[in-house]
Each structure stands twice: as C-alpha cells, then as structure tokens.
Amino acid sequence: MAAPTQRHARSGRTLAILGLIIASLAVWTFWPGESHAPKLGLDLRGGTAVILTPTGTQTGGAITDDQLKQAVEIIRQRVDGFGVAESEVTTQGSGQNASIIVSIPGVTNEAILESLATTAKLDFRPVLAQGFGSSMPTPTPTPSPSSSGTSSSPSPSPSPSTSANIVPPASPSATGNGAAITGGLRPNDTTTPASPSATGSPTPTASASVTPSPTSTASPSATAPTSPVSSVNGLPPIQSAANDGALQAAYITLDCSKTGATKGGPTDPKKFLVTCSKDGAYKYFLEPAAVEGTEISSAAAGLSQSGGGWEVNLTFSADGSTQFATVTGDLSKKSPPANQFGIVLDGLVESAPSVSQAIIGGSAVITGSFTADEAKALANVLKYGSLPVSLEVSSVESISPTLGQDQLTAGLLAGALGLLLVVVYLVIYYRALGVVAVASLLVAAAITFELFVILGRQLGFTLSLAGVAGAIVAIGITADSFVVYFERIRDEIREGRNLRAAGDAGWIRARKTILAADFVSFLAAVILYFLSVGSVRGFAFTLGLTTLVDVAVAFAFTRPLVSLLMRNPRFSSGKAWTGLSPDRLGAKSPLGTATSTRTTLAASRAAKES
Incomplete structure (x- = not known):
C-alpha cells in the first residue's frame, strides 16, 4: 500500500x-x-505603414536589388530588436525607383521610426576643432574677459584664415544638449575611477583659440593643389581628402541652424569631415576615422550599474580593440579639444567626449541622457550593421485591418x-x-x-x-x-x-x-x-x-x-x-485465464505419465 x-x-x-x-x-x-x-496583429487591428525611399548608396554607385534585399533584412532585424512581432517589410519596384514598405502592428513610437531610415554608419574620429553651431551664440561663453577686448568675441573671421578664434563650448551634458548621445565614452569597467572621459566634455580653458589644423597631419602648402570639397548643397557632411583652406573655410562659414544642416548623410571614413552635432548646437572639424563602426562586434543597451540611467555597451573586434586602445592612448596626451573623440553616426556628431586614459580591453560604454527607447535604438542599429543604402521616410500612414x-x-x-x-x-x-x-x-x-x-x-x-x-x-x-x-x-x-x-x-x-x-x-x-x-x-x-x-x-x-x-x-x-x-x-476474464492455464498443466502431466 x-x-x-x-x-x-x-x-x-x-x-x-x-x-x-x-x-x-x-x-x-x-x-x-x-x-x-493579447496584442492583435496587423491583419486584425491595423497599424502603421512607413514608406522608405532610397536616396543613394554608401559608395555613391547605382542602387542594386541585392542592396535592397540586404536593407530589408537589416530593417527587419531592427524592428524585431524592439520586440515587435508580425511586422512586414517588403519592397516595391527596383533600383533607384524602388521603395521599402514597413508595416508595423499598432501605434509606432518615434524611436522605431527613426531607426528605420538610420543608415547607422558609425565612425570614431579625433576632433581638430569645435565651435558653436550658430555664428552668433548668445550669451558669449568667453572663458576669461580681456581688458583689450581682442578676445571678447568668439565670432570667427569670414576669411579662411587659420588664426580664427574658436571657443570650445561647455559640457554638452551640462548645457542640456538634446542629442541622442550627450554623455561620454568610458571603459566598460565599473571599478574605473571617475575621470573626464566619463563626462564626455572638455573643460574650457583660458586659451580658447583653436586652429582647425591637425597636430599630427601637416597642412598643405599654399602652392599645393586644393582637394575638392564634397557636400550636398553646401550642407553637412562636408568632406575633403586633405585639410586645406577650402575645407577650413567651409568649417568657419558653416551654420548648423540652417534647414537641412542636421539631416546627415553618408561619409567616407578616409576623408576629413566638417559637420554638426545631431541637435545643431555645435559644429566640428574632424580627422579621418581612427576606428570604424564595422569593428564593433556587439552592442547592447542597459541600465548603468552606477545608477546613471541608460547606456550602450560596445564590444570591439580584435583589430578594433587594438585600434581603439592606440588612438585613445594618443588622445589622452593632448589638450582640448584635440583630446576629444567624435562619435559620428550617419554624418552627424552624436557626442564628442574627452579622453583622459587609454581604453583597453576591447569594450567601452557610451553614456548620456538616454531614454530606454533611444538606447535600444542606437544599440540595434550598431549591432545589426549599417544599411547599404541611404533611406528617407517618404510617408507614415495609419492602415486599417486587412x-x-x-x-x-x-x-x-x-x-x-x-x-x-x-x-x-x-x-x-x-x-x-x-x-x-x-x-x-x-x-x-x-x-x-x-x-x-x-x-x-x-x-x-x-x-x-x-x-x-x-x-x-x-x-x-x-x-x-x-x-x-x-x-x-x-x-x-x-x-x-x-x-x-x-x-x-x-x-x-x-x-x-x-x-x-x-x-x-x-x-x-x-x-x-x-x-x-x-x-x-x-x-x-x-x-x-x-x-x-x-x-x-x-x-x-x-x-x-x-x-x-x-x-x-x-x-x-x-x-x-x-x-x-x-x-x-470485452476484457479477458482473469478467472477464465487461470482455469485455462490449470487445464493445460493437467493435460501436460497426463501426457507425461502415459
């Protein structure tokens, strides 16, 4: 029992x-x-249809069907990365006349919409010069007033002179910069002591005059031929193969408050770059990329262990780890703004943190005033790679249940x-x-x-x-x-x-x-x-x-x-x-089975006795 x-x-x-x-x-x-x-799918409750139109490729060539297929797969991965199921990503047409249609169930938030068309071309570039995005900032953030008045105004000279005064602004995080990344870049080690690299900003110094010419790259002579400056309608990103007078003039006259100045676009990592911050508050003169975004092996959004809000954790490949350690070591020995690292995403500077030490170990953390959606969006576009074509949102429509x-x-x-x-x-x-x-x-x-x-x-x-x-x-x-x-x-x-x-x-x-x-x-x-x-x-x-x-x-x-x-x-x-x-x-009777067994045994004994 x-x-x-x-x-x-x-x-x-x-x-x-x-x-x-x-x-x-x-x-x-x-x-x-x-x-x-339960959440209902697109065919039961409707949702949002986003039409994306390709505007060009990263290499500047013609748009191919293979590139469109690759873009569709990356967009699908990005949408799935937000936890959105039952989305539909399809193409209509081919080549330059094609469009990509993304249908997402329910109401779509802004973070998802922004990540759809983001090319996600990421570069890490040393900063040569940094200035206000508008030509007439108010009030004037002069570090120390001069009695002679020669340094009281930060307004640059309209000529492409290399002696133009460019005043480094205060910390973006302190001034409420509205860019998606407003913090800094630090090692992925919670035991690392606090340093300026974690604040992502240079400290204004009394010497505010910065020339937009690199310390490690010689400027061309006056008799050297001028490299062509490439841009769309004179708007960022503005690129050139050399740091010459034409590119410096473009930096000095750049006004990030103009319409289209913060739209961004494809960049060449081997060229010098003049561009704006994502919110247009600052403009930057940047060297060619020291580390390209293709060297990032993974990216993940998470809450900071120190209670500082959301952050994005980056892990670099073996080659990327070596490059990153080398360039951060070099930058840490320089003075502002030459010790800053411009994080450029799709031709716009997301952040320009200062570096005070070499970041080794193959991982880093991008900190800032992230919301959860912004951190996840940035991590998704970095993790799944850059789009082979540049896209713009043509229309966003609400669709009824099919x-x-x-x-x-x-x-x-x-x-x-x-x-x-x-x-x-x-x-x-x-x-x-x-x-x-x-x-x-x-x-x-x-x-x-x-x-x-x-x-x-x-x-x-x-x-x-x-x-x-x-x-x-x-x-x-x-x-x-x-x-x-x-x-x-x-x-x-x-x-x-x-x-x-x-x-x-x-x-x-x-x-x-x-x-x-x-x-x-x-x-x-x-x-x-x-x-x-x-x-x-x-x-x-x-x-x-x-x-x-x-x-x-x-x-x-x-x-x-x-x-x-x-x-x-x-x-x-x-x-x-x-x-x-x-x-x-129709179960067998246990009694009948036993009787049959006894009869069989008796018959067997009788046969043996006879």
Missing part, C-alpha cells in the same frame, strides 16, 4: 503546483493598469464550433474520461491565453489570424494526446488488468507516443519559424508554444488527475459511466 499512497500524494502535489503556477500567471495577466488582452470584423468573428466562430465538436465526441465516446479531457483542454486554453497576454506585454508578441489558426490546430494536437492515453488504458483493461494497474501501465506506454508526436510538431514549428517571415512565423510560433503547453498539461494535469480517479472507489468500480467498463470493452 506504500507505493500507491506515495503515488496518490505525488499526484495531488503535482496538481497543486500546477494550480499555483496558473494562479500566478493569472495575477500577472490581470495586473491592474496593464492590458488584459480583415473585417465579420471575417474575424467568423474565424473565431469556426474555432469555437470545432472545439465544441471535439468536446461532444470526447464526452460521448469516453464518458467520464471525456470530462477529464475537457478539463485538460480548458486548462490548456487558460495557460495559452495567459502566455499570449504576457508575451505581448513583455516581448511584443502579436496575435494575427495565422496565429489564431495555429492555436486552433493545437486543439487537435492536445485532443490527440488524450486519445492516445485513454486508448492505452483501455488496451490494458482488455488484457485483464484492473483499473488502477491499467492506468499506470497505460501511461508508461502512452507517454512515449505523446512525446514523439509533440516533438515532431514542435520541430516542424521551429523549422517553419526560422525559414519563414511575416504571418507564417506567427503561425509557427503559436503552434510551437501550444505544443509545449500540451506536453505540460498532459504530464502535470491529465496524468495526475486520471491517477487520482483510478484510486477513487466509485470510479474504479468499472461501471459504464466511467467509460472503462471491462464488459463493454
């Missing part, structure tokens, strides 16, 4: 644990102030009728065991609904009509598990076992079949998920999720409940209402 008693207690404990899990999920699902329904409410109602009604037919069949054919099957279906439905709501809230999972189809298919998979188990029990009863023994032996034989069938379904769902896109992935995800729920319900609910019923005196009586009547199933 010890073994049955232990089994009885174990079954009850399993059901109690499952009930506690379901109750916990229910509390999470119906938490006050949160959405209590399926009407009547069609959705009809689909749900079909699912409800299918479930009802399965329930009726199970109850008629299996009697009391059919009630167990119905209870198992209800438990599986409750867990599935709770997971849909929680995953939608936490991971952005959306339920499309294809996902609804996957859930309806799962009803048949779950019911099939019950049929396998119940038929195994009946087979054991037909062999002459009592109900308790039949329940145990039937489960041992049935569980292998259940696991094999569910494994095949889950494997098919996984393969379909990784080899498909759009709504088909929604079907595969839902099918895989409900298959796992089926296994959990079969092992943690159906089996323990049947085990408890088999030990109930009324149920183990084997009457017709239980669905396990030995007479109805």
Whole structure:
C-alpha cells in the first residue's frame, strides 16, 4: 500500500503546483493598469505603414536589388530588436525607383521610426576643432574677459584664415544638449575611477583659440593643389581628402541652424569631415576615422550599474580593440579639444567626449541622457550593421485591418464550433474520461491565453489570424494526446488488468507516443519559424508554444488527475459511466485465464505419465 499512497500524494502535489503556477500567471495577466488582452496583429487591428525611399548608396554607385534585399533584412532585424512581432517589410519596384514598405502592428513610437531610415554608419574620429553651431551664440561663453577686448568675441573671421578664434563650448551634458548621445565614452569597467572621459566634455580653458589644423597631419602648402570639397548643397557632411583652406573655410562659414544642416548623410571614413552635432548646437572639424563602426562586434543597451540611467555597451573586434586602445592612448596626451573623440553616426556628431586614459580591453560604454527607447535604438542599429543604402521616410500612414470584423468573428466562430465538436465526441465516446479531457483542454486554453497576454506585454508578441489558426490546430494536437492515453488504458483493461494497474501501465506506454508526436510538431514549428517571415512565423510560433503547453498539461494535469480517479472507489468500480467498463470493452476474464492455464498443466502431466 506504500507505493500507491506515495503515488496518490505525488499526484495531488503535482496538481497543486500546477494550480499555483496558473494562479500566478493569472495575477500577472490581470495586473491592474496593464492590458488584459493579447496584442492583435496587423491583419486584425491595423497599424502603421512607413514608406522608405532610397536616396543613394554608401559608395555613391547605382542602387542594386541585392542592396535592397540586404536593407530589408537589416530593417527587419531592427524592428524585431524592439520586440515587435508580425511586422512586414517588403519592397516595391527596383533600383533607384524602388521603395521599402514597413508595416508595423499598432501605434509606432518615434524611436522605431527613426531607426528605420538610420543608415547607422558609425565612425570614431579625433576632433581638430569645435565651435558653436550658430555664428552668433548668445550669451558669449568667453572663458576669461580681456581688458583689450581682442578676445571678447568668439565670432570667427569670414576669411579662411587659420588664426580664427574658436571657443570650445561647455559640457554638452551640462548645457542640456538634446542629442541622442550627450554623455561620454568610458571603459566598460565599473571599478574605473571617475575621470573626464566619463563626462564626455572638455573643460574650457583660458586659451580658447583653436586652429582647425591637425597636430599630427601637416597642412598643405599654399602652392599645393586644393582637394575638392564634397557636400550636398553646401550642407553637412562636408568632406575633403586633405585639410586645406577650402575645407577650413567651409568649417568657419558653416551654420548648423540652417534647414537641412542636421539631416546627415553618408561619409567616407578616409576623408576629413566638417559637420554638426545631431541637435545643431555645435559644429566640428574632424580627422579621418581612427576606428570604424564595422569593428564593433556587439552592442547592447542597459541600465548603468552606477545608477546613471541608460547606456550602450560596445564590444570591439580584435583589430578594433587594438585600434581603439592606440588612438585613445594618443588622445589622452593632448589638450582640448584635440583630446576629444567624435562619435559620428550617419554624418552627424552624436557626442564628442574627452579622453583622459587609454581604453583597453576591447569594450567601452557610451553614456548620456538616454531614454530606454533611444538606447535600444542606437544599440540595434550598431549591432545589426549599417544599411547599404541611404533611406528617407517618404510617408507614415495609419492602415486599417486587412480583415473585417465579420471575417474575424467568423474565424473565431469556426474555432469555437470545432472545439465544441471535439468536446461532444470526447464526452460521448469516453464518458467520464471525456470530462477529464475537457478539463485538460480548458486548462490548456487558460495557460495559452495567459502566455499570449504576457508575451505581448513583455516581448511584443502579436496575435494575427495565422496565429489564431495555429492555436486552433493545437486543439487537435492536445485532443490527440488524450486519445492516445485513454486508448492505452483501455488496451490494458482488455488484457485483464484492473483499473488502477491499467492506468499506470497505460501511461508508461502512452507517454512515449505523446512525446514523439509533440516533438515532431514542435520541430516542424521551429523549422517553419526560422525559414519563414511575416504571418507564417506567427503561425509557427503559436503552434510551437501550444505544443509545449500540451506536453505540460498532459504530464502535470491529465496524468495526475486520471491517477487520482483510478484510486477513487466509485470510479474504479468499472461501471459504464466511467467509460472503462471491462464488459463493454470485452476484457479477458482473469478467472477464465487461470482455469485455462490449470487445464493445460493437467493435460501436460497426463501426457507425461502415459
């Protein structure tokens, strides 16, 4: 009796644990102030359609179909990185006349929209000069007034003279710079002492005159030919192969308050660059890239361990780590602004932190006044790489559901009728065991609904009509598990076992079949998920999720409940209402079997005696 008693207690404990899990999920699902329904997909509730138009390539050549395909894949990865499921990214047309259409369920926030068209061409460039973006800043931030008045005004000379006074501004973070990155660049080591590199700003000095010529690169002579300066309508990014008079003149006359000055664009990492900060507050004269963004192996957004808000953690490749350590070591020995590192994203300076020490170890942290969406957006575009083409947002439109409410109602009604037919069949054919099957279906439905709501809230999972189809298919998979188990029990009863023994032996034989069938379904769902896109992935995800729920319900609910019923005196009586009547199933008589065995043994003895 010890073994049955232990089994009885174990079954009850399993059901109690499952009930506690379901109750916990229910509390999470119906938490006050949160959405209590699954997120619906694009075809059920509509969403936002963003049309992107290619404007050029990084190399300046013609736009090819291969580049468009690569851009579509990168955009899809960026959207998925925000936890948005069931998005659709397609192309229309080809070449220069093509457009990329991104359809996202629900209301799209600004961070997602900005990341779609961001080329994400990242460079780290030493700063040669830094000035105000507007030609007449007010008030004048002169570090120290001069009695002679010769240094009281920071206004540059209109001529491309290299003696122009350029006053380094105060810390961007202190002045409320609205750029996405307003902080600094520091080693990814929380034990590193605080240093100016963590503040991302140079300290204004009494010597405010900075010439826009590098200390490590000789300026061309007056007789040397002038390199062509490339720009679009004279707006940033302005580039040149040499630091000559033409580029210096472009820096001095640059006004970042002009319309289009902060639009950005593709840059050549081998050329000198004149550009603006992302918010247009400052302008920069930058050397060629010391470290390119292609050397970043990974990027992730996270909360600062020191409580400083959101930050982006960068990890460089082996070559990038060496380059980064070398250039930060060189910059740390220089005076402002030559000790600054311009972080340039798509032709605009996101931040220009000062460097006070070499950053070694292959990792760094970009800090600043990030919001969670801004940090994730920057990490996504850096992690998934730069787009091969430059894109601009042509239009953003709200789209209505592609399926009407009547069609959705009809689909749900079909699912409800299918479930009802399965329930009726199970109850008629299996009697009391059919009630167990119905209870198992209800438990599986409750867990599935709770997971849909929680995953939608936490991971952005959306339920499309294809996902609804996957859930309806799962009803048949779950019911099939019950049929396998119940038929195994009946087979054991037909062999002459009592109900308790039949329940145990039937489960041992049935569980292998259940696991094999569910494994095949889950494997098919996984393969379909990784080899498909759009709504088909929604079907595969839902099918895989409900298959796992089926296994959990079969092992943690159906089996323990049947085990408890088999030990109930009324149920183990084997009457017709239980669905396990030995007479109805044509079970072999244990007495008849024993009599036949004795007759056979007697006949054998008689044959030996004769």
